[in-house]
Amino acid sequence: MSVASRCLWRSIGTFAKHARPSRLVSSNNNARNFSVSSRVSALDDHFFPGTKCRYTQKLEVLEPDQKDPIPVYRVMDNKGNVIDADEDPQFDKETCLKMYRCMTLLNTMDRILYESQRQGRISFYMTNYGEEGTQIGSAAALDPNDLIFAQYRESGVLMWRGFTLDNFMDQCYGNVSDVGKGRQMPVHYGSTDFHFVTISSPLATQLPQAAGAAYAFKRAQNGQVVMCYFGDGAASEGDFHGALNFAATLECPVIFFCRNNGYAISTPTHDQYRGDGIASRGAGYGIATIRVDGNDVMAVYNVTKVARQISLAQSRPVLVEAMTYRIGHHSTSDDSSAYRTDSEVSYWVKEDHPIGRLGFYMMNRGWWTEQDEKNWKNESRKQVLEAFSRAEKKLKPNPELMFTDVYDEMTPELKKQLSSMKEHVQLYKENYPLGNFESMDK
Amino acid sequence: MLVLPRSLCSRVVTLCTPRPFHWSLRPIQTHTAVTADQRPARSTQVRYGHRSAQINFDTIGSWNNRLDLPLNLEYSIKSGTVIPENSLDNVGSASLLGRRKENEDRYHLQELTSDTLMVSIFDGHGGSMAANFTWQHMAEHIVHWLDSGITDLQLVLKEAFHDLNEAFTRFATQNYKGSEHALLSGTTATICLLRQNHELVIGHVGDSVAILCRDGKAIRLTKDHHLDNSQEEERVKSMGATVTCDGQGKPRVNGRLDMTRSIGDLDLKPYGVIAEPSTKVIKVRHSRDAFLVLTTDGVNVSLTDQEIVDIINGRTDPEEAAKQVTDQALQFGSEDNATAVVMPFGAWGKYSRAVSTIQYDFGRNIIGPRYS
Numbered sequence A: 001m002s003v004a005s006r007c008l009w010r011s012i013g014t015f016a017k018h019a020r021p022s023r024l025v026s027s028n029n030n031a032r033n034f035s036v037s038s039r040v041s042a043l044d045d046h047f048f049p050g051t052k053c054r055y056t057q058k059l060e061v062l063e064p065d066q067k068d069p070i071p072v073y074r075v076m077d078n079k080g081n082v083i084d085a086d087e088d089p090q091f092d093k094e095t096c097l098k099m100y101r102c103m104t105l106l107n108t109m110d111r112i113l114y115e116s117q118r119q120g121r122i123s124f125y126m127t128n129y130g131e132e133g134t135q136i137g138s139a140a141a142l143d144p145n146d147l148i149f150a151q152y153r154e155s156g157v158l159m160w161r162g163f164t165l166d167n168f169m170d171q172c173y174g175n176v177s178d179v180g181k182g183r184q185m186p187v188h189y190g191s192t193d194f195h196f197v198t199i200s201s202p203l204a205t206q207l208p209q210a211a212g213a214a215y216a217f218k219r220a221q222n223g224q225v226v227m228c229y230f231g232d233g234a235a236s237e238g239d240f241h242g243a244l245n246f247a248a249t250l251e252c253p254v255i256f257f258c259r260n261n262g263y264a265i266s267t268p269t270h271d272q273y274r275g276d277g278i279a280s281r282g283a284g285y286g287i288a289t290i291r292v293d294g295n296d297v298m299a300v301y302n303v304t305k306v307a308r309q310i311s312l313a314q315s316r317p318v319l320v321e322a323m324t325y326r327i328g329h330h331s332t333s334d335d336s337s338a339y340r341t342d343s344e345v346s347y348w349v350k351e352d353h354p355i356g357r358l359g360f361y362m363m364n365r366g367w368w369t370e371q372d373e374k375n376w377k378n379e380s381r382k383q384v385l386e387a388f389s390r391a392e393k394k395l396k397p398n399p400e401l402m403f404t405d406v407y408d409e410m411t412p413e414l415k416k417q418l419s420s421m422k423e424h425v426q427l428y429k430e431n432y433p434l435g436n437f438e439s440m441d442k
Numbered sequence B: 001m002l003v004l005p006r007s008l009c010s011r012v013v014t015l016c017t018p019r020p021f022h023w024s025l026r027p028i029q030t031h032t033a034v035t036a037d038q039r040p041a042r043s044t045q046v047r048y049g050h051r052s053a054q055i056n057f058d059t060i061g062s063w064n065n066r067l068d069l070p071l072n073l074e075y076s077i078k079s080g081t082v083i084p085e086n087s088l089d090n091v092g093s094a095s096l097l098g099r100r101k102e103n104e105d106r107y108h109l110q111e112l113t114s115d116t117l118m119v120s121i122f123d124g125h126g127g128s129m130a131a132n133f134t135w136q137h138m139a140e141h142i143v144h145w146l147d148s149g150i151t152d153l154q155l156v157l158k159e160a161f162h163d164l165n166e167a168f169t170r171f172a173t174q175n176y177k178g179s180e181h182a183l184l185s186g187t188t189a190t191i192c193l194l195r196q197n198h199e200l201v202i203g204h205v206g207d208s209v210a211i212l213c214r215d216g217k218a219i220r221l222t223k224d225h226h227l228d229n230s231q232e233e234e235r236v237k238s239m240g241a242t243v244t245c246d247g248q249g250k251p252r253v254n255g256r257l258d259m260t261r262s263i264g265d266l267d268l269k270p271y272g273v274i275a276e277p278s279t280k281v282i283k284v285r286h287s288r289d290a291f292l293v294l295t296t297d298g299v300n301v302s303l304t305d306q307e308i309v310d311i312i313n314g315r316t317d318p319e320e321a322a323k324q325v326t327d328q329a330l331q332f333g334s335e336d337n338a339t340a341v342v343m344p345f346g347a348w349g350k351y352s353r354a355v356s357t358i359q360y361d362f363g364r365n366i367i368g369p370r371y372s
Helices: A003-019 A025-043 A094-119 A132-141 A154-163 A165-172 A204-220 A238-249 A279-285 A297-314 A342-350 A354-366 A369-394 A399-403 A414-427 B007-015 B073-079 B129-147 B153-175 B180-184 B230-238 B268-273 B305-313 B317-331
Strands: A148-151 A226-233 A254-260 A288-293 A316-325 B091-096 B105-113 B117-126 B191-197 B199-207 B209-214 B217-220 B244-245 B251-253 B278-283 B289-297 B339-344
Touching: A094 A132, A094 A154, A094 A165, A094 A354, A094 A369, A094 B251, A132 A148, A132 A154, A132 A297, A132 A316, A132 A354, A132 B244, A148 A204, A165 A369, A165 B073, A165 B209, A165 B217, A204 A226, A204 A238, A204 A254, A238 A254, A238 A279, A288 A297, A297 A316, A297 A354, A369 B073, A399 A414, A399 B007, B007 B153, B007 B191, B091 B105, B091 B317, B105 B129, B117 B129, B129 B153, B129 B191, B153 B180, B153 B199, B153 B268, B180 B268, B191 B209, B191 B289, B199 B209, B209 B305, B230 B244, B244 B305, B289 B305, B289 B317, B305 B317, B317 B339
Parallel strands: A148 A226, A226 A254, A254 A316, A288 A316
Antiparallel strands: B091 B339, B105 B117, B117 B191, B191 B199, B199 B278, B209 B217, B209 B289, B244 B251, B289 B339
């Protein structure tokens, strides 16, 4: 057994001590559970339904800040030095390079697409600045067949799985090669091949869907888990509660992965919630919980790996809260300078950037040099812009496709609308840029 | 102030808990003054980042009135950002005679090399001899210096202006010996070179103006070589020029010329009216820069820079925009030749909505954009 996997199993052991036992845990844990039960029930004969609480004669108010905040697990410090060698996941050079290249390529793609939106070439964009580590670290720890429900800032996860630059660009341009047939806003990626459910603009819808999908996985016993990403803002939606409660009670193999990046559009976390972040809610739902430094790609990897083990082996949900920072604006429809200071942003850019931290780690090991960095910068820029240029030149899909794929067979109303649309466009064709579109059937 | 006395606070709370509630210890904020030590960390005092002035959220998505400029892959890869393909075909221009006998304004557009475009404007005075000569020959001098291997475009322009003025001097003195016509003819010159579609270099003598529209605002890229400019005034005076005012109170070099640098004006060359251009480099940001506009003083005398920019922003097409600028200048009382050249950049059309309700001073309303 390698050092990495030993370290993982040890962590699971630590978890199991605090975790509620389930049907799937080993007999060892069951034994411990019985001893606990007998100690509690010695105080009294029976419990209120669904509880195992003791009686007390002392009036106590439980203060939210009585317990210390849940600590943030990390492997590396800001300069890429591994703090406790046992925690190092011991990636080989290739894996490390792949992670680094993926994180930086994502960053380059963001810069080009953001700029292109500003020039009006695409209508909308959302950057992943500062959250590259959270995305790549978690994606790397999953099985490629695990189903992903993402929110919208998880392009890196798709990139890790093999979604190509052309795939991204085609979607943002909504051209003929876009699998969504140009019907979605930019960044609403989806891919059957990569088990990535299409992004939905309305917030938090993915949470209950993920719980449901995980329940189906459990029944199918297919050895996969569901990964569900969401933000600190989405956790305030009612769907969050429904999803976590269902997942907990139905014991679904799902990882609820919160990217806590400090802001929900313009709402800072101190206006979003009280209490100790999202992680503190896990216990309330009876869900195993981990808080991790989202800017530390190795820590995110270790944590996701453990979460997946628990979720799959014990068939129950795990909540992960990755603490990170959104360096870019929320989207191209936002100007974050209205609600935060330049100095706040520049701290995270300069002092605690996930790309920088992994870069330091690799340089410390002699796996990456300034020259490599320079070459890769040029290379990634070239790759992105070439894909961009290819996507821009492609035609937009046939406008008739607007009416398809909702019903297996088009309803009479839809058929009527389709023919009205065609008539209208035929009549006013000089006012529509039809040359940019695939031609409609006559 | 609505702050609960601390004593009352704790008394109420101790009835039910051994520890006071976390929130009850906070003073309740009201609109009345709060002393400095009670002020919350994130008060209105917090200074947020430098926000783009008057950001127009309507233009944050894509917009209808944009030019479909294809991507220039080579320049984009080199610069690491999205650089569109700029072409002189998109440049719009217009020149009106105004209330003059002769139009002495000239403009010239040329693709000098495969990666350098030239957009220029000339406003002649004392006849059109100097303006014509400059208009016809400036490009070849610039090409000569570009071919010589100099990469600094500012230096290229300086050399080209110098050579051009020498050439004009020879031309005028040899062909029109002793003619007052040749001695008094001069011209302004404002040349913009655009290299690789994002490096913009401006060189100018005289008072023809280059304005960049960035974020919908006018940025003037030239500084008129006028006697109002004290440095210029001192310079010509130190060369022995006298400055006298004309009947309208406008200062003139040796009582004749109202500018301190020009091409031609051979009689004033000994008095410091030099042909050395002022130069400037600016990086075009295609996400924010909508266009570059060059105008002669026939436009600038009656329109402010922002008015010019707003008029252009209200139009869909650069050609139409240039016509509207010159036309509007005459309507607002300009008597001179009025010429405008409009070169669109990546953000063309982005700020059209910002001008739909522009109201200037009484009698100076500019028609809003036409949606077509």
